Amino acid sequence: xxxxxEPNAPLPRHPQYGWSDASMSHAVLSxxxxxxxxxxxxxxxxxxxxxxxxxxxxxxxxxxxxxxxDPADRDELRAHISWGLFIxxxxxxxxxxxxxxxxxxxxxxxxxxxxxxxxxxxxxLTMQKGRLxxxxxxxxxxxxxxxxxxxxxxxxxxxxxxxxxxTETAVARLFASDE
Numbered sequence: 001x002x003x004x005x006e007p008n009a010p011l012p013r014h015p016q017y018g019w020s021d022a023s024m025s026h027a028v029l030s031x032x033x034x035x036x037x038x039x040x041x042x043x044x045x046x047x048x049x050x051x052x053x054x055x056x057x058x059x060x061x062x063x064x065x066x067x068x069x070d071p072a073d074r075d076e077l078r079a080h081i082s083w084g085l086f087i088x089x090x091x092x093x094x095x096x097x098x099x100x101x102x103x104x105x106x107x108x109x110x111x112x113x114x115x116x117x118x119x120x121x122x123x124x125l126t127m128q129k130g131r132l133x134x135x136x137x138x139x140x141x142x143x144x145x146x147x148x149x150x151x152x153x154x155x156x157x158x159x160x161x162x163x164x165x166x167t168e169t170a171v172a173r174l175f176a177s178d179e
Contacts, residue, residue, distance in 0.1 A: 131137065142148075
């Protein structure tokens with residue numbers, strides 16, 4: 001059996017706190033109003049000051065209350081989510097190409113700067129390679145080192161001979177000394 005209450009009915013008071021189920025009497029309210037007039041008359045309604053009032057807090061236990069879920073709520077949630085995704089897709093479709101073109105313009109400008117830097121580095125490396133490959137420079141380095149030109153057709157190949165009792169070759173020792 002369901003409880004039914006009227007819309008503006010007074011709330012029942014708990015007997016533990018000393019309240020009765022009846023509403024406050026006229027004798028309690030009339031001194032609080034302070035006019036001496038009848039509290040039931042329309043002109044005598046005023047706000048009651050809370051100076052001597054004692055307020056109690058009531059805890060309500062809703063742990064045993066269970067609600068049935070409405071399948072229409074789930075369908076409505078799905079409809080809202082699908083409409084939101086559809087609107088997001090339309091916004092992406094409408095503004096996405098503009099943003100992509102703008103981004104690609106920035107990307108092209110960045111690539112142009114990178115190309116300019118790489119061309120400058122390439123030019124510097126080409127000049128450095130040309131200086132290093134200059135035959136006059138190589139000849140001057142050879143003269144300072146005491147090297148002389150080899151005659152055509154006369155090359156002597158020397159094979160490294162390992163020392164007796166040593167397992168590593170002279171070439172291995174040369175590589176080890178470079179490190």
